[in-house]
Amino acid sequence: MLESVQLLTNQISRMSTDSQQNIHYSPVLEFKSSTFSVPVLVLAGNDVITIEQQLQEKIHQAPEFFKNSPLVFDLQELNKHDLDIDVTELTRVIRKLGLLPIGIRGGVAQQNQQALDLGIPVHSGHIARDGVYAANQSGTGAASTATSSAPPKQQIPEPEPMPEPQTVAAITTMITNPVRSGQRIYASGDLVILAQVSAGAEILAEGNIHVYGSLRGRALAGVQGNTEARIFCSDLQAELISIAGNYKISEDLNTAIFNRPVQIYLQNHTLIIKDI
Amino acid sequence: MARIIVVTSGKGGVGKTTTSAAIAMGLAKKGHKTAVIDFDVGLRNLDLIMGCERRVVYDFVNVINGEASLNQALIRDKNCNQLYILPASQTRDKDALSQEGVGKILDELKRDFKYIVCDSPAGIEKGAHLAMYFADDAFIVTNPEVSSVRDSDRMLGILSSKSRRAEQNEEPIKEYLLLTRYSPERVKLGEMLSVDDVQEILSLHLLGVIPESKSVLNASNSGTPVILDEKSDAGQAYSDVIARYLGEDRPHRFIDDKKGLFGKLFGRK
Ligand SMILES: Nc1ncnc2c1ncn2[C@@H]1O[C@H](COP(=O)(O)OP(=O)(O)OP(=O)(O)O)[C@@H](O)[C@H]1O
Ligand SMILES: [Mg+2]
Numbered sequence: 001m002l003e004s005v006q007l008l009t010n011q012i013s014r015m016s017t018d019s020q021q022n023i024h025y026s027p028v029l030e031f032k033s034s035t036f037s038v039p040v041l042v043l044a045g046n047d048v049i050t051i052e053q054q055l056q057e058k059i060h061q062a063p064e065f066f067k068n069s070p071l072v073f074d075l076q077e078l079n080k081h082d083l084d085i086d087v088t089e090l091t092r093v094i095r096k097l098g099l100l101p102i103g104i105r106g107g108v109a110q111q112n113q114q115a116l117d118l119g120i121p122v123h124s125g126h127i128a129r130d131g132v133y134a135a136n137q138s139g140t141g142a143a144s145t146a147t148s149s150a151p152p153k154q155q156i157p158e159p160e161p162m163p164e165p166q167t168v169a170a171i172t173t174m175i176t177n178p179v180r181s182g183q184r185i186y187a188s189g190d191l192v193i194l195a196q197v198s199a200g201a202e203i204l205a206e207g208n209i210h211v212y213g214s215l216r217g218r219a220l221a222g223v224q225g226n227t228e229a230r231i232f233c234s235d236l237q238a239e240l241i242s243i244a245g246n247y248k249i250s251e252d253l254n255t256a257i258f259n260r261p262v263q264i265y266l267q268n269h270t271l272i273i274k275d276i
Numbered sequence: 277m278a279r280i281i282v283v284t285s286g287k288g289g290v291g292k293t294t295t296s297a298a299i300a301m302g303l304a305k306k307g308h309k310t311a312v313i314d315f316d317v318g319l320r321n322l323d324l325i326m327g328c329e330r331r332v333v334y335d336f337v338n339v340i341n342g343e344a345s346l347n348q349a350l351i352r353d354k355n356c357n358q359l360y361i362l363p364a365s366q367t368r369d370k371d372a373l374s375q376e377g378v379g380k381i382l383d384e385l386k387r388d389f390k391y392i393v394c395d396s397p398a399g400i401e402k403g404a405h406l407a408m409y410f411a412d413d414a415f416i417v418t419n420p421e422v423s424s425v426r427d428s429d430r431m432l433g434i435l436s437s438k439s440r441r442a443e444q445n446e447e448p449i450k451e452y453l454l455l456t457r458y459s460p461e462r463v464k465l466g467e468m469l470s471v472d473d474v475q476e477i478l479s480l481h482l483l484g485v486i487p488e489s490k491s492v493l494n495a496s497n498s499g500t501p502v503i504l505d506e507k508s509d510a511g512q513a514y515s516d517v518i519a520r521y522l523g524e525d526r527p528h529r530f531i532d533d534k535k536g537l538f539g540k541l542f543g544r545k
Contacts, residue, residue, distance in 0.1 A: 177436060178432070178479060179433075181429040181433060195479075199429070214476075
């Protein structure tokens with residue numbers, strides 16, 4: 001079987017924790033649930049030397065992106081074909097290349113234990129029990145973003161999320177009326193606006209912002225510092241956009257991106273505006 | 277059920293008083309008992325447009341202060357016996373109006389009248405606030421230029437958050453757009469926003485477009501609301517507005533060209 005490394009970026013991995021109640025003293029901490037976007041390294045071959053070579057090539061294509069990037073490695077494909085891999089060795093290689101493994105997915109019991117011994121959490125979602133897989137795997141493959149020299153030989157099945165740990169939905173604020181000039185809306189979670197946001201209006205969210213009408217005012221996502229927050233809008237004409245304090249004003253925006261559906265996110269402290 | 281209509285804009289000089297006079301007359305002419313109130317305390321104006329300035333004895337502030345009864349202060353219109361005018365005081369300042377006082381007068385008027393038209397002063401200060409606070413319907417008077425549109429948008433925000441209906445979580449004020457002083461030629465030249473441009477920015481139900489017209493000046497000079505000048509374009513446009521407001525379906529007139537300043541700036545089709 002042909003070994004190829006598939007790097008699936010931006011597969012969203014959901015992690016959540018329930019906030020604890022009944023605290024009898026004044027709390028110095030709090031559990032919050034967040035959703036992060038983490039690259040997932042899906043392995044299709046178990047030869048660590050080949051993995052290292054190909055991973056090295058990928059990193060070479062976008063060194064800034066991969067530098068100190070967290071990473072989840074996914075062993076599901078391997079286990080499906082009964083290909084074992086030394087998790088300790090794999091982890092050593094990943095770390096050597098400057099990536100920070102923060103999770104294992106699709107491993108069998110022994111692999112999971114190896115990961116845990118290295119301080120790497122086990123992500124559920126699809127738990128393999130000694131190589132036996134659940135049958136309800138859907139065939140939706142995620143697209144690989146990094147250009148691969150060896151084209152993916154097959155779609156990598158993305159398993160149906162099994163009893164995924166229930167994501168505690170952050171509170172979403174929904175606005176159905178136009179947000180007019182002079183109005184200001186603050187959401188402590190995500191903010192969804194089904195109408196327009198006028199010039200002179202300001203919308204702020206600690207989480208993501210979605211605007212399904214024209215966005216002509218100021219939109220600030222991740223206002224408490226969440227750099228993973230994004231802005232999605234169906235018609236960008238904004239006066240100002242900001243994520244976690246990194247902002248651009250209308251004048252700085254390339255007009256080619258105006259009047260289009262886009263998403264805006266942060267990459268290395270730079271706002272990236274992309275067509276959706 | 278009586279309905280309170282506020283004619284408002286944010287920006288000054290866009291045609292609120294002209295519009296208040298025209299629509300009050302239009303509604304009264306249709307047989308609905310109507311009162312029109314001048315909220316522009318200190319700058320009274322409506323009585324001039326209505327041609328009743330020389331019959332003013334008591335005013336809005338007198339009634340609020342209990343110095344006159346509502347019946348004493350209301351002036352019956354000379355052209356239509358279904359129409360009454362409550363003039364503003366020219367000698368007081370805006371602080372003479374109080375929310376409680378205005379509310380009481382409106383409640384009293386509601387018992388007797390079908391429509392109560394409130395001519396708002398410019399701005400977003402106290403006078404404008406009181407004019408819109410009790411409203412059921414709002415006519416947003418806008419001129420086809422960026423600053424007027426922006427002020428209208430601001431006023432819409434205030435209507436949707438600071439009105440009595442908003443505060444008491446009732447059904448929101450019904451908002452209608454009235455584009456006035458519209459000049460298709462100037463739109464064509466790219467000097468003005470087009471109807472489409474304005475509607476795209478405000479996304480509001482368009483009740484009518486009133487063309488820029490000499491007949492408006494003539495009407496105010498003679499003290500008869502322009503809607504009575506049935507031959508004039510502005511008069512006909514206001515008649516259409518009333519018909520549409522009362523539920524009739526009439527095509528828009530006096531809009532020639534569709535591509536305006538925005539279309540040019542952003543190269544839209
Ligand atoms: N359709 C029109 N065509 C030509 N002139 C008009 C038109 N509408 C209003 N005007 C003129 O514009 C000026 C302002 O009108 P008006 O007094 O009705 O505005 P307003 O909004 O009530 O002003 P203010 O904010 O001062 O109360 C007047 O001179 C009036 O004659
Ligand atoms: Mg006026």
